[in-house]
Amino acid sequence: ILNVEQSPQSLHVQEGDSTNFTCSFPSSNFYALHWYRWETAKSPEALFVMTLNGDEKKKGRISATLNTKEGYSYLYIKGSQPEDSATYLCASKPYSGGGADGLTFGKGTHLIIQP
Amino acid sequence: NAGVTQTPKFQVLKTGQSMTLQCAQDMNHEYMSWYRQDPGMGLRLIHYSVGAGITDQGEVPNGYNVSRSTTEDFPLRLLSAAPSQTSVYFCASSFTGSSSYEQYFGPGTRLTVT
Numbered sequence: 001i002l003n004v005e006q007s008p009q010s011l012h013v014q015e016g017d018s019t020n021f022t023c024s025f026p027s028s029n030f031y032a033l034h035w036y037r038w039e040t041a042k043s044p045e046a047l048f049v050m051t052l053n054g055d056e057k058k059k060g061r062i063s064a065t066l067n068t069k070e071g072y073s074y075l076y077i078k079g080s081q082p083e084d085s086a087t088y089l090c091a092s093k094p095y096s097g098g099g100a101d102g103l104t105f106g107k108g109t110h111l112i113i114q115p
Numbered sequence: 116n117a118g119v120t121q122t123p124k125f126q127v128l129k130t131g132q133s134m135t136l137q138c139a140q141d142m143n144h145e146y147m148s149w150y151r152q153d154p155g156m157g158l159r160l161i162h163y164s165v166g167a168g169i170t171d172q173g174e175v176p177n178g179y180n181v182s183r184s185t186t187e188d189f190p191l192r193l194l195s196a197a198p199s200q201t202s203v204y205f206c207a208s209s210f211t212g213s214s215s216y217e218q219y220f221g222p223g224t225r226l227t228v229t
Contacts, residue, residue, distance in 0.1 A: 032215035032216060034217065043221065049217045051215050102148055102163040102174075105158040107156065
C-alpha cells in the first residue's frame, strides 16, 4: 500500500492571498499523480492528472507541479477566492501489475478562504 | 450521459444484515472502483476492477465482495454488516491508459449500521 501524505491538514487563508500545499508520495514504480477538488456535500472532481517529472499544469488561478524523482507535488492557488474553499486531495497510482495498483489517496488539505 | 450513478443515497442497516450498493456508469470506462470515506481517514480503496470479469482488492477489502459481469456495473456487497462499516461509500470510474486513470466519482451512498 502506498503512503501518500498531504500537508498541511487544514489551512485558513485571507481572500486575495495566494497559497500552496504539498503532496508527497513514493517515487518508486510511479505512474500518475492526481489532484482533486472536493466541495462539501459533493463528490471529488479532478483538477489535474500528471505523469511526467517536471510537469506543470494550470487551470485558471490553480496550478500544480510534479517531481517524480523526489516524490512530491505542489498545488498553488493564486489570489484565493471564497469559492476555492474545499478539500484538496491528491492520489498516486503505481504502474499496473503486481497487485495493489489502485489509486491511493492522501487525507487531503482542507482549505478555508476567509473574506 | 448520466455519468456515475449510485443507489441508494442513504441506507440504515442492522448488524448482521447484508445488502448491495449499486454503481453504474455509461461512459464505457474500463476501470471502476469503490472507496469508503471516514472522518480523518480520507478516501480508502476497497476493491477495484480493470474490466469485466476482473476484480482485485484494495486497501480495506475485508467484509466486502464485488463482481464485474458487465462494463457498466460494479456492485459492492456487504456480507454481514458491522458498525465499523458505517461510512460514506463512493464509486468511481475511469478510462485506463492515456487518461492516466482520471477518476469520475458518483454522488456517494451514506450507510449507517446500528
